[in-house]
Amino acid sequence: MTSTSNEPLYIKVNAEDNVAIIVNAGGLPAGTVFPCGLTLIEHVPQGHKVALKDLAQNEEIIRYGEVIGYAIQSIPKGSWIEESLVVMPTAPELDDLLLGNKVPPVLPPLEGYTFEGFRNENGTVATKNxxxxxxxxxxxxxxxxxxxxxxxxxxxxxxxxxxxxxxxxxxxxxxxxxxxxxxxxxxxxxxxxxxxxxxxxxxxxxxxxxxxxxxxxxxxxxxxxxxxxxxxxxxxxxxxxxxxxxxxxxxxxxxxRKRVTCPVSDLVVGLQCGGSDAFSGVTANPAVGYAADLLVRAGATAMFSEVTEVRDAIHLLTPRVVNEEVGKALIREMKYYDRYLDLGKVDRSSNTAPGNKKGGLANIVEKALGSIAKSGSSPIAEVLSPGERPTEKGLIYAATPASDFICGTLQLASGIHVQVFTTGRGTPYGLAMAPVIKVSTRTALTEHWHDLIDVNAGTIATGEATIEEVGWEIFRLILDVASGRKKPWADQWGLHNDLCLFNPAPVT
Amino acid sequence: MTSTSNEPLYIKVNAEDNVAIIVNAGGLPAGTVFPCGLTLIEHVPQGHKVALKDLAQNEEIIRYGEVIGYAIQSIPKGSWIEESLVVMPTAPELDDLLLGNKVPPVLPPLEGYTFEGFRNENGTVATKNxxxxxxxxxxxxxxxxxxxxxxxxxxxxxxxxxxxxxxxxxxxxxxxxxxxxxxxxxxxxxxxxxxxxxxxxxxxxxxxxxxxxxxxxxxxxxxxxxxxxxxxxxxxxxxxxxxxxxxxxxxxxxxxRKRVTCPVSDLVVGLQCGGSDAFSGVTANPAVGYAADLLVRAGATAMFSEVTEVRDAIHLLTPRVVNEEVGKALIREMKYYDRYLDLGKVDRSSNTAPGNKKGGLANIVEKALGSIAKSGSSPIAEVLSPGERPTEKGLIYAATPASDFICGTLQLASGIHVQVFTTGRGTPYGLAMAPVIKVSTRTALTEHWHDLIDVNAGTIATGEATIEEVGWEIFRLILDVASGRKKPWADQWGLHNDLCLFNPAPVT
Ligand SMILES: [Ca+2]
Ligand SMILES: [Ca+2]
Ligand SMILES: [Ca+2]
Ligand SMILES: [Ca+2]
Ligand SMILES: [Ca+2]
The missing domain is CATH 3.40.50 (Rossmann fold)
Known part of the structure; x- marks a missing residue:
């Protein structure tokens, strides 16, 4: 997928996929012929899906090797699969899931990395004073x-x-x-x-x-x-x-207080996405997932969240839990939120915003499959209810709403020292209590918001960098920011969003 | 009830009441003998209720001429009726209420009052620019x-x-x-x-x-x-x-823009209470109610709110609606909130705060009976759902939660130019969009918070001023503040609370 010129480029994530997303800025016009021979029969916007084969009515539309929907009508090869053509699948059934049946192998330890933090009396560390x-x-x-x-x-x-x-x-x-x-x-x-x-x-x-x-x-x-x-x-x-x-x-x-050298294992790093697009799941989120694996290998805690953005991919997460108890906790949080939304007469599909769709995401299923890439490939060591503190290290699922402000507030309550935030559409989001590193899914956004985006993961789409390379860049930046050596843009400008509590109970 | 000395004093609101509240700061000790012969058999704190007669177990406890509860055990005359002795009644049944059966007579017009406001192009006026x-x-x-x-x-x-x-x-x-x-x-x-x-x-x-x-x-x-x-x-x-x-x-x-002379009928004034005590319903709220009557007589709009604080007094409000349609709207808003609270597994009794109880309010019934005094004695001309704009003038019921911030935000959405806010326990509450006049229920609070309280209604309890006098003082202050001639304390210090939306729908 290497490309630094203007040649037409798409990204197909999984060998089984029958759709791919267009990489080129501005999209590609009808008549575009790809090296593989695929010809676009209409204009397809950047990040949006093209049919790699003729799709019959009701046929499964597959991305990330998963069904993201069904064709509402027959869709010829080379067409733009606009969101209205995609019938959303139902969410995975929660009672039939296998728990911990495919726990990933523990990755080799990563040694030799430290950061400069303020040591607290109770043994924890601070990344800001x-x-x-x-x-x-x-x-x-x-x-x-x-x-x-x-x-x-x-x-x-x-x-x-x-x-x-x-x-x-x-x-x-x-x-x-x-x-x-x-x-x-x-x-x-x-x-x-x-x-x-x-x-x-x-x-x-x-x-x-x-x-x-x-x-x-x-x-x-x-x-x-x-x-x-x-x-x-x-x-x-x-x-x-x-x-x-x-x-x-x-x-x-x-x-x-003075900064002292601390092992990376003292760090708790929150992972979030906001203003996602179709690139989120192939550039920024996988790079963050790679950084999360590095953190876990170094003994630290990496925390991912956003219930409505894991709900449709839950069958890919339950196999990864370290034991049945953690698996049951994961299911419990999904059920809690299903019921919470149901009381308000909506479901998880309320999550997607107009900007997500403009960015190529057809529905919450496609969004969720991209969102969980932030979790990398480690075993899931613990599941937290909203606002709880972890008792384990490693990869943690902290159940929170996907709302950037509520998720941020709850991850802070769960003790994060730094948050890594991926965005495709762009948000100037920041937190006062902990630094936020913003990772762009697209090079165009990084250039457009040159004084707000900290890391460009758009280079992954064009083949200029690998997921591993950007993952290492994020990992090193986390350590620099945690040490006070570098300030992310939000802190340089003092851009801090208000706390926003999750209060599922009534007001009076 | 006149008293400027230290003689023992209680306030009995209604001839039918079998309890009264103690006026004296610090309360009164056991052995205190009132001019009427009543002797306290134990210490009764300020604002708390004393039994004016022997009450049998299960007997009605009456204040404002209404049942505020039932005696959990026999209570001898002269006892402190501490909140745990009061069994709360159920809320009034909403389907049996008479609508508009006792519409109060329209009060005589009040002429000759104006204020200096900024005239907007659409005919409305501004009290701040x-x-x-x-x-x-x-x-x-x-x-x-x-x-x-x-x-x-x-x-x-x-x-x-x-x-x-x-x-x-x-x-x-x-x-x-x-x-x-x-x-x-x-x-x-x-x-x-x-x-x-x-x-x-x-x-x-x-x-x-x-x-x-x-x-x-x-x-x-x-x-x-x-x-x-x-x-x-x-x-x-x-x-x-x-x-x-x-x-x-x-x-x-x-x-x-320049201020011009405007008729009082251009004003929309919001009424709210927060941090209420047992004096709220006999000093500050009745004085505000008198001012509300003056506003209505002058053709203005006075808006009261706070669903959980009218719910238990709803049978006193439905007779006052101008027609059946308005009455049905009032019932609709009560039912809406009953159901909203029920979904959260609570009821209107969640309203009362520890400070209310410390201030002598036994339960939400007693609080509500005091709260509705803010509405004065005019007919209820219209009922608004949360955040709606009025289409009528006169006394309006704008349904809102009682939360000071949510009520303030919703009354602003409903177009208030000034808010009059009564408090017994004390709050430094203020709004950026419209001036807030704070009225104290007790002289002690006015003295304690000399640079935060704008009007002292505590003089009503001691007989130093009448409800009418303080009502006129509030009315005149509203016109001064609306004209920019006077700044309430919250604006002098720049104390402005954040907006807080009422969002009964889920977050995602
Ligand atoms: Ca997200
Ligand atoms: Ca989001
Ligand atoms: Ca988010
Ligand atoms: Ca109140
Ligand atoms: Ca209030």
Whole structure:
């Protein structure tokens, strides 16, 4: 598939595929003849599928060696398989799946790689040295914003070893059904966010005083010394002074911290995709999957997520779980989300966005088959419910919605130090609590967004680089970013999206 | 009930009540003898209920002339009726209610009051002159924050007649089930927020380019000239420049606007309570209700909300609807929310927060009876589903969750120019799009939060002021604030809570 010229190029992923996607920017016109003899009978846009053979009505359409749909009508060889021609298959049945029947062999250990991190007292490490200020309720946000501005302007410059001050703002805490069975999810998330390793063991929580979610519920040890309730303070000026004072004490301690050499096995790396296209599954996601394998080989934790984007590929994941218990947990999370969507009268097909389709993805099945490439080829060592902390190392499936903000928030709660984010359409996404490395699926996007994309995986489509080469590039960049030696673009510009909790329970 | 000294004081709201609440700060000790002869047999905290007679087990506990619960055991006269002694009644049956059977007489018109507002081209008025920048998806927030900071620092000082730049940030737009039946609610809310009268008819929306919610769906006329999609721009610097340029054009036009004298009938005033206590229903809320009556008499619109806080008092509201259609709409909104909560395995009793209970409210029934006092005594002219715009003037019920942030966001979508917010426990709540006037239920809170509370209604409890007097004070302050003559504390400090959409549909 090597090509650096303008010759027509398609990518067929699997030998069994009867469709391929067009690589050339701008797509290719009718009449285009490929080296293999295939002739396009109509224009096919970039990333979109061409029929490699005549397809009969109802015939299986195969990509990644999997059925991504059925032909709604007969489709001649060389046609553009536009999404409306693809009838979506039903999702895999969850009760018949084999669990752990094809556990991949453990890959050889990878030694000799380290990074420079801040060692926390509890043994974890930090990739940034942040003052985190948690909140128990949105009511405090106006006061907190005022105080944080003051802290950043007046105090932060005095403590050069501290990278930033991060306020953990959210919509939970009051006006919510806190005793609903599902409330466990947002509460667990907030509790785990408050003790993120990048906060260096310092805890500070600002509450109101009458809210449903008690500040004590959001921190591991309910020590009053770490809690500030606005209702205890006489007026606004006093509240602000109190927050600034507590911040100052913590900044002083955080400023004493220095980076030390840490083994890669201390790292927890989150993997996500957003604004995906048809290249995601052949360029950026496989490269990230290769980097994930390198992380796992080096003893680290790699975490993939996004339930609606693994649901249709679940039969390819359940064979990879290390034991039946992990397999059952994986099925449990799929069933949970099936039911959650069903209550809202939708299904997993609600996932795909107009941009995904414009980028060549016919449906959620095709999207999911590309999405799971991020998981590489390691055994799946553990499955987490939304916002839980891992207890194992290796490849972890952390169940989250696919929403970039909710997935990001939940992966942070699960303790990620860095997130690797692949995008085909382009998003300026970033997180305040951990650096985000953005990997483009296409060279055109990398060029268009030269000051937002960190890694170009588009070179894989044109044959200029291999999956392995880009995978190594991502792996090395993870270590550089985790060490503070390099800043991804989102951090250079300070582009940080708001936290977004997953709250499946009602508001009141 | 007059008292300026330290003599013991309770408030009995209705002649039929068999309980009263203690007024004195700090509560009153056992042995306290009231002028009427009642003797406390134990300490009763401020705002908490004392039994005015011996109550038998299962006997009705009556406040506001309504049953707020049943005695779990026999309770001697002079006892503290702590919340655990009160068995909560079931909510009123919704199918048996009489609709519009006791429509209150229309109050005499109130003439001679005006305010100074900015007149919009479509006939509406603005109480602030704001540049609003809407968004179709959270992905753009990092870039938008960067651009807004630049606009505020570099452009806003050049346009002194413009009050502020407000970015409408939210968690909707992608990663959500946009075709779910319930998606109508957040989409309608965003569309109505984008055309809020305080934005002076200027529309500017920043989108990404691949999101599910199209920017065109969020604005009334899908004019490309008002839409900026980040994916159309070559890199971050260009995006920021493009946003700043579009903002500059609009700031220039907004700066031409001048305040003119407007009739009070142009005003839409939202009413809300948050952090309520047992005084809410006898001081701040009745005073707000009196102000609401004055607004309605002057031809304006007064809007009350918070479904879970009217649900248990619904039998007192359905008689007041102007016709059967409005009554049916009111029932429809109650049923909608009953079902919504039921799906989450909770009911309206999830509403009450620990602070409410500490403040003397035994349950949601007692809270609701106090909450509806904000509606005054006018006929109910219209009922809105969440985020809808009113088509009538007068007293309007806009169905919203009680959550301060969601209610605020939805009332803004419904077009409020000012919000009056009562609080017993205290919250620094504020909105960027419209001024919020905060009314305290207790003098102690007003003194404690001297630089956050705008109006003290606590004087009503001690007899230093009447409901009418404080009602007039609120009414006059609404006109001053709407005219820009006075700034409530939240605006003086710039305390603005984030928007929070009501999205009853799933995320994906
Ligand atoms: Ca994704
Ligand atoms: Ca996505
Ligand atoms: Ca995603
Ligand atoms: Ca309320
Ligand atoms: Ca409220």
């Amino acid at each position: 942040l003052l985190g200020i948690s909140t128990s309720v949105q009511c405090v946000v106006g006061v907190l914003d005022y105080a944080v501005k003051k802290i950043k302007e007046e105090l932060l410059p005095l403590y050069p070893n501290v990278d930033d001050v991060v306020a953990l703002k959210h919509n939970y805490g009051c006006g919510v059904a806190i005793n609903a069975p599902e409330a466990v999810v947002p509460i667990r998330t907030l509790r785990n966010l408050a003790i993120h390793p990048n906060f260096g063991g310092e805890v500070l929580i600002v509450g109101l005083g009458c809210e449903k979610l008690l500040p004590e519920q959001v921190i591991p040890v309910p020590d009053k010394a770490n809690i500030l309730s606005l209702q205890d303070h006489q007026g606004f000026i006093n509240m602000v002074q109190a927050i600034v004072k507590m911040a100052g004490e913590r900044l002083k301690r955080l400023n004493e | 704001l540049l609003g920048i809407s968004t179709s998806v959270q992905c753009v927030v990092g870039v938008l924050d960067y651009a807004v900071k630049k606009i505020k620092e570099e452009l806003l000082p050049l346009y002194p007649n413009v009050d502020d730049v407000v970015a409408l940030k939210h968690n909707y737009g992608c990663g959500v089930a946009i075709n779910a039946p319930e998606a109508v609610v957040p989409i309608r809310t965003l569309r109505n927020l984008a055309i809020h009268p305080n934005f002076g008819g200027e529309v500017l929306i920043v989108g990404l380019g691949c999101e599910k919610l199209l920017p065109e769906q969020v604005i009334p006329v899908p004019d490309k000239a008002n839409i900026l999609s980040l994916q159309d721009h070559q890199g971050f610097i260009n995006m920021v420049q493009a946003i700043v340029k579009m903002a500059g054009e609009r700031l220039k036009r907004l700066n031409e």
